[in-house]
Amino acid sequence: MAQVEYKDLLDAGVHFGHLTRKWDPRMAPYIFMEKNGIHIIDLNKTLASIDEAAAAMKGIVRSGRKVMFVATKKQAQEIVTEEARRLKMPFVTDRWLGGMLTNFATIRKSLKKMQGIEKMMKDEATYKSLAKRERLTVYREKEKLERVLGGIADLTRLPAALFIVDVKREHIAVAEAKRLGIPVFAMCDTNSNPSDVDYPIPANDDAYKSIRLITLAIGKAIEEGLLERKQDKDDQRLQEEEEAKRAEDVKTAKAEGETAVDAEEEISPVVAEEAEEQED
Structure with missing residues (x-):
């Protein structure tokens, strides 16, 4: 299990929330105190939430399903993209297209279109046969599709869960996942609504170090x-290999047993004949 200590959270500034006037009252159970007009997050609750979320996430991945990372805010894009690519998981870091989950069939058509353009560009004869303006149009379209859909290019079915950095910013993704019954793991700052997600992790979702740590x-x-x-x-x-080997051993033993019986049956008449000759 991921070992995150209290000191790590403190050093990363995970405990810094928003201004008290911007808070969401539903985050009250996760707030430790108010200091200089800023809410301070209870890091003990954060630690417990991380452990709970990590255990659930591990169970989902162990079953062979995918987790989609969602983080479109600037300070989160780099770290989320790197981690998702390292784990070979789908990710969205440019912008969330409405219907990316609820209208996945249309999104898959766009993915096929992007793959078709890539295939055409690899075929130099076809690509160079286009007019200069057409090549430029195709190239720009490919860039646009890659920017928005590049992170989910290998996604063939809906993800089993979402990990979101800022639930307030990514409210459309949260709503779509909720509608489809897809569990949501998310960093929730003091201005967020934790009841919208299945596994809220109370944490500062604006600081790079905090986002990186979580x-x-x-x-x-x-x-x-x-x-x-x-x-x-x-x-x-x-x-399976051991079972196959045992089955083969049993089959071999059975075959050897049948051969021995056949040999005995062949020898028996000869022995009987010799016995009769001795008696005579």
Whole structure:
């Protein structure tokens, strides 16, 4: 499990919330105190939330399903993109297209279109046969599609869960996931509504260090889930090989037993004949 300590949270500034006048009262259970007009998040609650979210996330990944990372705010884009790519998980860091989950069939058409353009551009003869203006149009369209959909290019079905950095900013993604019954793991600052998500992690969602720490903790849990899934598959493969070997041994033993019986049946008449000759 991802080991995050109290000091790590403190050093990363995870405890700094928003101005008291911007708070959401539903975050009250996660707020420790108010200082200089700013709410301070209870880091003990944050630690407990990270552990709970990491355990649930590991279980989802271990079952072989995908987790989509969503973070379109500037300070979160780089770290989320890096971690999602490292784990080979889908991600959205440019902007959330309305219907990305609820209208996934249309999104898949756009993905196929992007793949078609890439294939055409690789075929130099076809691409160079286009007029200069057409090539420029195709190139710009490819860039636009890659920027928006590049992170989900390999996604063939809906993700099993979402990890979101700022639920207030990504409210459309949260609403779509809620509508489809997809669990949401999210960093919730003091201006957020934690009841909108399944696994809220009370934390500063504006500071780069805070975002990095929480994202890496969730990434570590996903990595552990992937390793456990690989181990499960290896164990299953070994078990199947052992069962196949046992079945082969039984088959061989049975065949050898039948051969021995046949040989005995062949020898018996000869022995009987010799016995009769001795008697005579």
